[in-house]
Amino acid sequence: MPRKPLAAVLVAVAALVLGAAASAETGLRPVAPVSPNVERSTDIYYLIAGLTGLVFLAVTIPLVLFIVRFRSRGRDRAVEGPQIRGNTRLELAWTAVPIVLLTIATGFVFYKLPGITDISANPGNRGDFEVRVEGRQYYWQYEYENGVIAIDKLRAPADAVVELAITAPKGDVQHSFWVPPVGGKFDALPGQINETSFRVSKLGIYRGQCAEFCGLQHAAMLASIEIVPRDEFERWLAQEGEAQRAGTSDxxxxxxxxxxxxxxxxxxxxxxxxxxxxxxxxxxxxxxxxxxxxxxxxxxxxxxxxxxxxxxxxxxxxxxxxxxxxxxxx
Ligand code: HEC
Ligand SMILES: [Cu+2]
Known part of the structure; x- marks a missing residue:
């Protein structure tokens, strides 16, 4: 086994992981969630990262110890090692432990899932409010219940359940609506409606993008969600409705x-x-x-x-x- 190339690969992998951890704002962590559905998927991320981390250590630490401890020490290649056959306790353990780990992971996912797919299952929600979201080459078009149209930037009220009906016009291509702190990816498919929702209390602008390569200017297909206080939002929506009908809006x-x-x-x-x-x-x-x-x-x-x-x-x-x-x- 040539040792130098292996060492070089290990160093390169370590550098990549450390570089990624240091470069992005959140390092290797998922973005900070602002909506309960994303909190739940972040919880799942951490549980699975923890379990797989444990398995990684439980395998690699003994592996390295055994490599050092049982190395050949110049023993002749032709000499056979000790012939060991079967170890009931070990075999039971490495069957039972994975079953337990997988059961924990699956159970936790199914426990968290309802609140990811249906926001109103979470406590503290009030008022439903729907927006139609259309993915189009190469912009997001939002349509509010009173007919107001907005492009790329979705304005939404704080502390309300905002339901999104995500689609694309017939004849367009597939897009995917993704604003990470507010929700997971949702396909925007021509002629089909996918529904999701969010509820955010923290005011601010959250950014995302189309997550489906949809053509030439896909990279320009950015989306953002601006969360404003509820009364300010309602005032804006009514005014914007009038302005759009009168032709005086932006x-x-x-x-x-x-x-x-x-x-x-x-x-x-x-x-x-x-x-x-x-x-x-x-x-x-x-x-x-x-x-x-x-x-x-x-x-x-x-x-x-x-x-x-x-x-x-x-x-x-x-x-x-x-x-x-x-x-x-x-
Ligand atoms: C996906 C890229 C893309 C987008 C988005 C787009 N265009 Fe175009 N547009 C083109 C291309 C490419 C042509 C040249 C078409 C040809 O003649 O083959 C063109 C041609 C035109 C022409 C004809 C120009 C001329 O001199 O004959 C007009 C007018 C026009 N676009 C207006 C618009 C307007 C208004 C919008 C926004 C509502 C828009 N386009 C959005 C790519 C785009
Ligand atoms: Cu797109």
């Missing part, structure tokens, strides 16, 4: 930044689409609507199924802010 800007600017413009990584800043076509609402609803060439139909309000918000914003901007402004 929806058009959200759409430009969250949908179009990920592909268009001189500052886009890889320049997927032609620069639109200063392009006269963006002042022509009908032409824009046709391209956005139906797609063109390599551009997917990003605006398929958009409401009139939503489309008008975009065309108005483009006309006022993008058509006139110079190519390096925007």
């Amino acid at each position: 929806l058009g800007e959200q759409e430009w930044r969250g949908v179009c600017a990920k592909c268009h413009g001189p500052k886009v990584v890889g320049e997927v689409g032609p620069a639109l800043e200063g392009n006269p076509i963006v002042a022509d609402a009908e032409a824009v609507e046709a391209v956005v609803r139906n797609g063109r060439g390599a551009m997917p139909p990003v605006g398929q199924g958009w409401t009139e309000h939503q489309m008008r918000a975009l065309t108005r914003y483009l006309k006022e802010n993008v058509a006139e901007a110079d190519a390096d402004g925007g």
Whole structure:
């Protein structure tokens, strides 16, 4: 057995593990949970890490001791070692111990599972509140019960059970909604609805991303959840509803930044689409609507199924802010 390569591999693995532990904000730990469902899956993570850690030590420590203790010490290769056959107590132990460990792990998972899949099973919940989440190439579109639309950033009230109906429009591709401190990954599949929920008390912005490789600008498909106090949220939702109906909200800007600017413009990584800043076509609402609803060439139909309000918000914003901007402004 050549010793040097083995030592090199061990050192490299140790360096990788230590590097990972030191580099990320949370090291090798999962992100700090802010919703009870994630607390429960984090508990499972720690239990399984503990059990597998114990097994690792119980195997490797004796292994190293035996390697040292029973090494050949220059004994002739042809000499046979002692012939040992069977050890009932040991054999019973290494059958029973794994069964016990697996039973503990399985029991704990099934005990924690209901509160992971159904938030309302956790104590202290009040008020149900639903948002439709659509994964689309390459943005997240949220729709509240009163018709308010938001792109990429979901605003939600603190201390309420927020239910998410996660899907993707027919003809789009598969995405996966994932904001780690708030919930596990949930597939966003065309024509199918997956439901999950969260309840967060700690105000703040929690970040995540699409977790399913969904095409060219997949990496730009970021999601965030902003938790605001409940009364502030309700005020915002009502005001935003009125503003979107009246056409005075910032929806058009959200759409430009969250949908179009990920592909268009001189500052886009890889320049997927032609620069639109200063392009006269963006002042022509009908032409824009046709391209956005139906797609063109390599551009997917990003605006398929958009409401009139939503489309008008975009065309108005483009006309006022993008058509006139110079190519390096925007
Ligand atoms: C996935 C990347 C992508 C996204 C997102 C995207 N586009 Fe495009 N767009 C393209 C590509 C690529 C073309 C060139 C298509 C062709 O002609 O083959 C294009 C072409 C266009 C054109 C025609 C330009 C011209 O000079 O003829 C317009 C207008 C346009 N896009 C507007 C938009 C708007 C508005 C949005 C946001 C609602 C948007 N696009 C989102 C990739 C994208
Ligand atoms: Cu995606």
